Amino acid sequence: MTSYIKIPSHLTPSDPQGSELLARERSKATFDVNELTLVLYGAEGLSRFKKILKILESDPTLDKSDIYYMGRNELFKYALRKDKRMIQLAATHKWSADEFNVADKLVDMSGPYGIHQRMFIPTIMGQGTDEQKSKFLTPALKHEIIGCYAQTELGHGSNVQGLETTATYIPETDEFEIHTPHLTAAKWWAGGLGRTANHSVVMARLITNGQDKGPHPFIVQIRDLTTHEPLPGITIGDIGPKFGYNSTDNGFMLFDHVRIPRFNMLSKYSQVTKGTGEYKNPPNEKLSYGTMVFVRSIIILGAGLALARAATISVRYSAVRRQFVDKENPTILPNGQVVETAVLDYTMQQYRLFPVIAQAYAIYFTGEIIINLYKQYIDQSSRGEFSLLADLHASTSGLKSLTTSIAVDSIEDCRRACGGHGYSNFSGFTRFYQDYLPNTTWEGDNYILTQQTARYLFKTYREILHSKQQSEEFSLRSNESPTIAYMLRYLSNPSQKCTVISPSDFKNPEVQLAIYGYRAAYLIARAVDQIDNHKKSWNSMLVEINRISRAHCEYILVHNFILTLQPQTSDSMNEKRRILHNSPSLKTGLTSVCNLFALHTMEKNLSESLESGYLSPKQSEMLRVQISESLNEIRPNAVALVDAFYLPDYLLNSALGRYDGKVYETMIEWASKEPLNGITLDVNPYSDKLFRNDVKAKI
Amino acid sequence: MTSYIKIPSHLTPSDPQGSELLARERSKATFDVNELTLVLYGAEGLSRFKKILKILESDPTLDKSDIYYMGRNELFKYALRKDKRMIQLAATHKWSADEFNVADKLVDMSGPYGIHQRMFIPTIMGQGTDEQKSKFLTPALKHEIIGCYAQTELGHGSNVQGLETTATYIPETDEFEIHTPHLTAAKWWAGGLGRTANHSVVMARLITNGQDKGPHPFIVQIRDLTTHEPLPGITIGDIGPKFGYNSTDNGFMLFDHVRIPRFNMLSKYSQVTKGTGEYKNPPNEKLSYGTMVFVRSIIILGAGLALARAATISVRYSAVRRQFVDKENPTILPNGQVVETAVLDYTMQQYRLFPVIAQAYAIYFTGEIIINLYKQYIDQSSRGEFSLLADLHASTSGLKSLTTSIAVDSIEDCRRACGGHGYSNFSGFTRFYQDYLPNTTWEGDNYILTQQTARYLFKTYREILHSKQQSEEFSLRSNESPTIAYMLRYLSNPSQKCTVISPSDFKNPEVQLAIYGYRAAYLIARAVDQIDNHKKSWNSMLVEINRISRAHCEYILVHNFILTLQPQTSDSMNEKRRILHNSPSLKTGLTSVCNLFALHTMEKNLSESLESGYLSPKQSEMLRVQISESLNEIRPNAVALVDAFYLPDYLLNSALGRYDGKVYETMIEWASKEPLNGITLDVNPYSDKLFRNDVKAKI
Incomplete structure (x- = not known):
C-alpha cells in the first residue's frame, strides 16, 4: 500500500523509547520465558508452529498490511484469494489437518471455503x-x-x-x-x-x-x-x-x-x-454428543489463546504508554528527568489486565485437559464404554459458554484499557473482537448451553441425595469426579464455614477449592429444593440455572489450574509438565497466576459466597487484600507471561502490541497509508462537489 | 440501492406475524404510552422533534438505506455530503442551535464538519x-x-x-x-x-x-x-x-x-x-469547570437515550422472535396450534433486557435534573456565587463515567440478546455501538474521572468528620445535599443494619436510599481511614476509588428516580411532571421501573453491602425474590416502555427493532441489496481468477 504522506524522518518518540521499556520489563521476569513457552506448546508443537509461520509470513498473498483499510468488497476478494492460496500451500507442503489448522489460526481470517x-x-x-x-x-x-x-x-x-x-x-x-x-x-x-x-x-x-x-x-x-x-x-x-x-x-x-x-x-x-x-x-445419539464435546473443547482452548492475544497487546502497550506523574512514587530517568508513569504501574490498570493473563492460562490449561479427556473417552468408546461422556458433555457445554463469554468481555476490556488508541483498527483489537464474537453463539448459544450443564448437575445431585444419603458408591466415584466430590463434601455438613483467618490463607489451594465447591453445591441444593419441593417452574429458575453452570465451571477451571501445578505421577507426566515441575521459579511464577485467577474470579461472584454464609464479611475484606498482593507478585512477570504465549506480530497485526515496542512509529506509518489521504476535498458547504477539480486520486 | 436478488413474493413468515405480536403487546400496557412520551419530552419538545423528523425523512441526501453496505471511503463521502446538506437545511429552515442538535441526533452520523x-x-x-x-x-x-x-x-x-x-x-x-x-x-x-x-x-x-x-x-x-x-x-x-x-x-x-x-x-x-x-x-478556573459540567450533563442525558434505543430494538424483537416451546406453559394459537414461545417470555431474557429499560429511565431523569441544576448554577454564577459548582462538578464527573459505562455495556448486552441476527448490521446495533463507544473516553476517561469524584467525597467526609462530629452546619446543608445527608446518617451509627424483613420491603424508597447511602458512606469511611490512618498511597487505592465513585453515583441515580416519582411543590412542578402526577396508572408503571433499577443495580454490587454487614445473607435472598417480582410487574409494559421514548425507525435503522414488527421481511429485503450479490465467482481454487469472465458486475 502506498504511503500518501511523508512523515518527517528525524522525529522519534520522546524518551524513554518503547524498545527500552519492554527490554527492562523482560529483564525483570523471575523465570525463563522460553521454558514457559515449552510448557504451553511442547518442543514439537513449537517447531511446527515456527515452520508454518515462516511460510505464511513470506507469502505475498497472505500479507496483512492492507486489511485494515479494506471495505467489505475488498476484504471478501482478499479472503477468496487467501483461501485459494491456502489450498495451494496445503498441497505444496503436504500439510496435515493439524498443520492446516495452525496455518489457519495464524492467517486468522474467515473465508469463503472455510465451511467446505x-x-x-x-x-x-x-x-x-x-x-x-x-x-x-x-x-x-x-x-x-x-x-x-x-x-x-x-x-x-x-x-x-x-x-x-x-x-x-x-x-x-x-x-x-x-x-x-x-x-x-x-x-x-x-x-x-x-x-x-x-x-x-x-x-x-x-x-x-x-x-x-x-x-x-x-x-x-x-x-x-x-x-x-x-x-x-x-x-x-x-x-x-x-x-x-x-x-x-x-x-x-x-x-x-x-x-x-x-x-x-x-x-x-x-x-x-x-x-x-x-x-x-x-x-444411540451418543456418537453425535462425542463430536460436540470435541468441537467445544477446541473452542475452549481457543478462548484461552484469544485471551492471551488480548493480554499480549494490552500488557505490552501498557508498559510503553505513560500517563501522568505518580507524585508519591515518580519515575525518574537516569538523567534525573521526571517522566510520566507507565500505565502498567497503576493498580487500576493491573486490576484490569492481570486477571486477563490469569484467565488465559486457566482456560488454556483446562482446554488441554478436556482435549485429553476427550481422547480417553474415544479410547473407551471404541470398547463400547461411555461412562466419561455424560460428565464431559455437561462440563464442556458450560465451559464453552463460560470461557467464550469471559473471552469476549476480556478482549473488549483489554481494548478499552488501551485508551484512545484501542479504538483504532491499528490496535489489532477491532477486527479481532468482531470476528471472535460469534463464538458466543455458534456451537450452542451461551445462555442455552448452561441449561444442559445445570440439568446434569441436578440429576447427579438428586442421585446422591436419594441414595441413602451419600452411599459408598458415590464416595468411590468421587475420586474420579470432582463434581461428586464437592457435592458429597457439601452434604456432609451444609452449614460448614470457610476456615480462612488471614489474607494469605486464601493462597491455599484446598481453601480455594472448598470455597468454589461449596458455592456450586449450595446453589445446586437450593435450586433442586425450589424445583422439587416448591414446584418452581424451569422457566422461573433460568437466572439461577445460569449462575449454577458458571459456579460449576469456575470450580473446574480452578481445579484444573491447581492440578496442572501439582506434581503428577511420572507416567502421566508428559514432556510439557515435566519442564514445569523441574523449574521451581516457573512454578512459583505460575502459582501467583493461579492464585489471581482463583481469587479474582471469586471476587466477581463474591455475593454468592457471602449469601450462603460460607464466607464472612471479614474474610471478604481479606480476599480483597490478597488479590492486591497477587497483583504485586505478578507485576514483574507481566510482560514475560504474555510473551510466553509466543503470539507473533504476524498474528497480532497490532501497532500497540508489537514485540519491539515501536508503538508510535508504527501508528503514524500505518496512518500515512490511509487511502483517504490520497484525496483533496472541496470544503465549501454550498458546493455540491466533494472533491477539488485537481483531485489527485479518486476514492 | 438495487435489489440483486428476486425474493419470492408469496412467502410470509410463519404465524403469528410480528405485527400481530407487537399489537398484542401494546394492548397489554397498563398505562397510556402517549402520556409517558409527554413526560419525557413535553408537548413542545415532541412537536419540534416531529417537525424536524419530517424534513429529514424526506431528504434524499439524508436517506439511510445504503449506509450499512458502505466501506470507509463511501461512508466518508456520504458524511461529507450529509454535513453540507445539514448546513444548507439549517439555513433554509432557520434552525436554532437546539433544533440543529435534534436534527443531528436523528441523522446520527458523525461527519467532517462536526468539530467545526x-x-x-x-x-x-x-x-x-x-x-x-x-x-x-x-x-x-x-x-x-x-x-x-x-x-x-x-x-x-x-x-x-x-x-x-x-x-x-x-x-x-x-x-x-x-x-x-x-x-x-x-x-x-x-x-x-x-x-x-x-x-x-x-x-x-x-x-x-x-x-x-x-x-x-x-x-x-x-x-x-x-x-x-x-x-x-x-x-x-x-x-x-x-x-x-x-x-x-x-x-x-x-x-x-x-x-x-x-x-x-x-x-x-x-x-x-x-x-x-x-x-x-x-x-479563576471555575468558568471552565462550568462548561465541563454542561458537556457532561448532555452526555448523561445522551446515555439515557442510547440505552432507550438499545432497549427498543431488543425488546421489540424479543416480542417477535420465538424459540423452543416452554412445555410447562406453552403458547397456543387460537386455532389450537402450539407455537414456540416468544423469547420475551423467558425469565432469563427479561433479566437481561428489563434492567436496560430501567437504566434508560433512571439515567434520562438524572440527566434532566443535572441540566436543571446546571441552569441554576449559571443563574447563581452570574451573581458571583459558585456554591453549587463543586458538588455538581464531582457528581457529573462520576455520572458521566458511570452512565456511559452502563450504556456501552448494555448496548452490547442488548445486541447479544438478539441472538444471531444481533450480529448483522441490519440489527441496527453494530454501527450504533461502535459510534457510541468513544463516549467512555472523551470528555474525561471513565476511569480517571472517578478519581475526581472520590477526591471530592473524601474532602467532604473529612470536613464533616473533623467538624466537632457532625456540626449543625452540616445538618442544615444536608437538606440540600444528599451527599452530606448520607454521610451524616452513616456517622450517626456506623454499625446500623438494614431493616428489611420481607422481600416487598425492598420496594420502599426509604429502604433503598438507606442501603445505597450506607454503602457509599461505608466505602468512603474505610478508604479515608486507609489513607489518613494507614498511609496507603493514592495509587494503591485506585480500585477502591473507582468503586466509591460508582457507589456514590448509583446513589444519585436512585435518589433522582425516586424524586421524579414524588409529588413536588406545585411551583417547581413543570408540565412534564404534572402529567406524571395526574396519572396514577403511569406512576404505578414507572414505580416498578424505578424499583427494578434500584434493586437490580443493588444486586450487581451486592457483595459490598454484604461485606459491610449492612445487609444480611437472608436479606440478600429476599432481594433476589423481589427482583423477580419486579420483572413480572414490568412484563406487560415492556413494549410500551420502549415505545414511549418515541425513537423513530429513521433513527433506529433496524430490521429487528421496527415499530411494525416486520422483522423477517426486512432482513431478507435488505440482504437482497448486498452489493456482493451482484458478482459471480470463479470457485476453482487452482485458478487465480476471482470472477467468472461473464461476470455481471464488478466490486
Whole structure:
C-alpha cells in the first residue's frame, strides 16, 4: 500500500523509547520465558508452529498490511484469494489437518471455503454411506465441488427441532422434494453459501408417508457447475454486512419444490426405503454428543489463546504508554528527568489486565485437559464404554459458554484499557473482537448451553441425595469426579464455614477449592429444593440455572489450574509438565497466576459466597487484600507471561502490541497509508462537489 | 440501492406475524404510552422533534438505506455530503442551535464538519477577544473557514499538562513558533483535521522568556484556502480506520517551526505582552469547570437515550422472535396450534433486557435534573456565587463515567440478546455501538474521572468528620445535599443494619436510599481511614476509588428516580411532571421501573453491602425474590416502555427493532441489496481468477 504522506524522518518518540521499556520489563521476569513457552506448546508443537509461520509470513498473498483499510468488497476478494492460496500451500507442503489448522489460526481470517473444509467434508465423512462418500466426498476433497452447511433458518436458530424447511419423500419418482414453506424457513447464515458453494448439506424435516420425522441432513446441488448460477427453484444470496466475519459470504437460500434423488439423504444412521418410504431409526445419539464435546473443547482452548492475544497487546502497550506523574512514587530517568508513569504501574490498570493473563492460562490449561479427556473417552468408546461422556458433555457445554463469554468481555476490556488508541483498527483489537464474537453463539448459544450443564448437575445431585444419603458408591466415584466430590463434601455438613483467618490463607489451594465447591453445591441444593419441593417452574429458575453452570465451571477451571501445578505421577507426566515441575521459579511464577485467577474470579461472584454464609464479611475484606498482593507478585512477570504465549506480530497485526515496542512509529506509518489521504476535498458547504477539480486520486 | 436478488413474493413468515405480536403487546400496557412520551419530552419538545423528523425523512441526501453496505471511503463521502446538506437545511429552515442538535441526533452520523460546529466555534466564542472573534468567528460562522480542535497527541491523552507541542514567543517578530519536538507530540485524533479543516485551535505549551507556562490555545491556519494543501512546515493526514466514527476524518498533524502572529493566541484569559513576552495569568478556573459540567450533563442525558434505543430494538424483537416451546406453559394459537414461545417470555431474557429499560429511565431523569441544576448554577454564577459548582462538578464527573459505562455495556448486552441476527448490521446495533463507544473516553476517561469524584467525597467526609462530629452546619446543608445527608446518617451509627424483613420491603424508597447511602458512606469511611490512618498511597487505592465513585453515583441515580416519582411543590412542578402526577396508572408503571433499577443495580454490587454487614445473607435472598417480582410487574409494559421514548425507525435503522414488527421481511429485503450479490465467482481454487469472465458486475 502506498504511503500518501511523508512523515518527517528525524522525529522519534520522546524518551524513554518503547524498545527500552519492554527490554527492562523482560529483564525483570523471575523465570525463563522460553521454558514457559515449552510448557504451553511442547518442543514439537513449537517447531511446527515456527515452520508454518515462516511460510505464511513470506507469502505475498497472505500479507496483512492492507486489511485494515479494506471495505467489505475488498476484504471478501482478499479472503477468496487467501483461501485459494491456502489450498495451494496445503498441497505444496503436504500439510496435515493439524498443520492446516495452525496455518489457519495464524492467517486468522474467515473465508469463503472455510465451511467446505470444516463442516461439509466432515459431515459427509461422519454421516455418509460408502456410496455417498464416493459420490460427494471424493470430488469435495479435490475441490471439484465446493460445499456449505445450511441448518439455521431466518426464524430458527438454537432450536433445531423447530426448523421449517421440508424434505418430502415422493415414492413415485423415488425423490425428496425440498421446500421452503414460509419466509422464516429461509436458510440463513450458512458460511460460503452466499457466493461460493455449489453444493450444500441442507437440514430439513423429513416427511414420509405423511409423518414428520424431524430434521435430517440432505446433500443438495445448489448451483450450476458451469455457469455458477443457482439451479432452478433455488434462490440464493449473501445475507449482507455483519459486525465481523465480512470476509465470509454467509448466505441465505430458499427452495421452491426442488427435487433431489433419494440417494442424497445422508444415510449412515437413518434411511428411507425405496418405494415404501419406510423410515429406519437412528441408533444411540451418543456418537453425535462425542463430536460436540470435541468441537467445544477446541473452542475452549481457543478462548484461552484469544485471551492471551488480548493480554499480549494490552500488557505490552501498557508498559510503553505513560500517563501522568505518580507524585508519591515518580519515575525518574537516569538523567534525573521526571517522566510520566507507565500505565502498567497503576493498580487500576493491573486490576484490569492481570486477571486477563490469569484467565488465559486457566482456560488454556483446562482446554488441554478436556482435549485429553476427550481422547480417553474415544479410547473407551471404541470398547463400547461411555461412562466419561455424560460428565464431559455437561462440563464442556458450560465451559464453552463460560470461557467464550469471559473471552469476549476480556478482549473488549483489554481494548478499552488501551485508551484512545484501542479504538483504532491499528490496535489489532477491532477486527479481532468482531470476528471472535460469534463464538458466543455458534456451537450452542451461551445462555442455552448452561441449561444442559445445570440439568446434569441436578440429576447427579438428586442421585446422591436419594441414595441413602451419600452411599459408598458415590464416595468411590468421587475420586474420579470432582463434581461428586464437592457435592458429597457439601452434604456432609451444609452449614460448614470457610476456615480462612488471614489474607494469605486464601493462597491455599484446598481453601480455594472448598470455597468454589461449596458455592456450586449450595446453589445446586437450593435450586433442586425450589424445583422439587416448591414446584418452581424451569422457566422461573433460568437466572439461577445460569449462575449454577458458571459456579460449576469456575470450580473446574480452578481445579484444573491447581492440578496442572501439582506434581503428577511420572507416567502421566508428559514432556510439557515435566519442564514445569523441574523449574521451581516457573512454578512459583505460575502459582501467583493461579492464585489471581482463583481469587479474582471469586471476587466477581463474591455475593454468592457471602449469601450462603460460607464466607464472612471479614474474610471478604481479606480476599480483597490478597488479590492486591497477587497483583504485586505478578507485576514483574507481566510482560514475560504474555510473551510466553509466543503470539507473533504476524498474528497480532497490532501497532500497540508489537514485540519491539515501536508503538508510535508504527501508528503514524500505518496512518500515512490511509487511502483517504490520497484525496483533496472541496470544503465549501454550498458546493455540491466533494472533491477539488485537481483531485489527485479518486476514492 | 438495487435489489440483486428476486425474493419470492408469496412467502410470509410463519404465524403469528410480528405485527400481530407487537399489537398484542401494546394492548397489554397498563398505562397510556402517549402520556409517558409527554413526560419525557413535553408537548413542545415532541412537536419540534416531529417537525424536524419530517424534513429529514424526506431528504434524499439524508436517506439511510445504503449506509450499512458502505466501506470507509463511501461512508466518508456520504458524511461529507450529509454535513453540507445539514448546513444548507439549517439555513433554509432557520434552525436554532437546539433544533440543529435534534436534527443531528436523528441523522446520527458523525461527519467532517462536526468539530467545526461543536468545538472550534465555541472555543473562539468562549476564549477569544472581540478582535479575535471578528477575525475568526465571523468567517467560521459563514463557513468561509472550517476549523478543528487539536489537543490530544500521539503520546498524550488524558493528561493535558503532559502535552509536548510548543508555542514559543519570538519577540523579534512578535510571533509564536509552533513546533513538534518528538513523534509523540504529533497531534492525533482531531475530528475534521484529516482532510477537511483549514484552521485549527492548537493546544500547545506556551514558552516565553524561557519559561514554560503550560498548554494554551492558539489559532493556526493549517491549509491553503485555495489549493486546500497543508501550509509549509505542516504535515497533516487522516489517522486511518477505526472501530467506529469512520465517517469522520480524525487527523494527525506535525509542525516544523511554524510561525503565527502573536494575535492568534486566544487571549480572553491569558495574554503575552508584545515585545517583552510578559505573561499574564488566567483568572479563576471555575468558568471552565462550568462548561465541563454542561458537556457532561448532555452526555448523561445522551446515555439515557442510547440505552432507550438499545432497549427498543431488543425488546421489540424479543416480542417477535420465538424459540423452543416452554412445555410447562406453552403458547397456543387460537386455532389450537402450539407455537414456540416468544423469547420475551423467558425469565432469563427479561433479566437481561428489563434492567436496560430501567437504566434508560433512571439515567434520562438524572440527566434532566443535572441540566436543571446546571441552569441554576449559571443563574447563581452570574451573581458571583459558585456554591453549587463543586458538588455538581464531582457528581457529573462520576455520572458521566458511570452512565456511559452502563450504556456501552448494555448496548452490547442488548445486541447479544438478539441472538444471531444481533450480529448483522441490519440489527441496527453494530454501527450504533461502535459510534457510541468513544463516549467512555472523551470528555474525561471513565476511569480517571472517578478519581475526581472520590477526591471530592473524601474532602467532604473529612470536613464533616473533623467538624466537632457532625456540626449543625452540616445538618442544615444536608437538606440540600444528599451527599452530606448520607454521610451524616452513616456517622450517626456506623454499625446500623438494614431493616428489611420481607422481600416487598425492598420496594420502599426509604429502604433503598438507606442501603445505597450506607454503602457509599461505608466505602468512603474505610478508604479515608486507609489513607489518613494507614498511609496507603493514592495509587494503591485506585480500585477502591473507582468503586466509591460508582457507589456514590448509583446513589444519585436512585435518589433522582425516586424524586421524579414524588409529588413536588406545585411551583417547581413543570408540565412534564404534572402529567406524571395526574396519572396514577403511569406512576404505578414507572414505580416498578424505578424499583427494578434500584434493586437490580443493588444486586450487581451486592457483595459490598454484604461485606459491610449492612445487609444480611437472608436479606440478600429476599432481594433476589423481589427482583423477580419486579420483572413480572414490568412484563406487560415492556413494549410500551420502549415505545414511549418515541425513537423513530429513521433513527433506529433496524430490521429487528421496527415499530411494525416486520422483522423477517426486512432482513431478507435488505440482504437482497448486498452489493456482493451482484458478482459471480470463479470457485476453482487452482485458478487465480476471482470472477467468472461473464461476470455481471464488478466490486
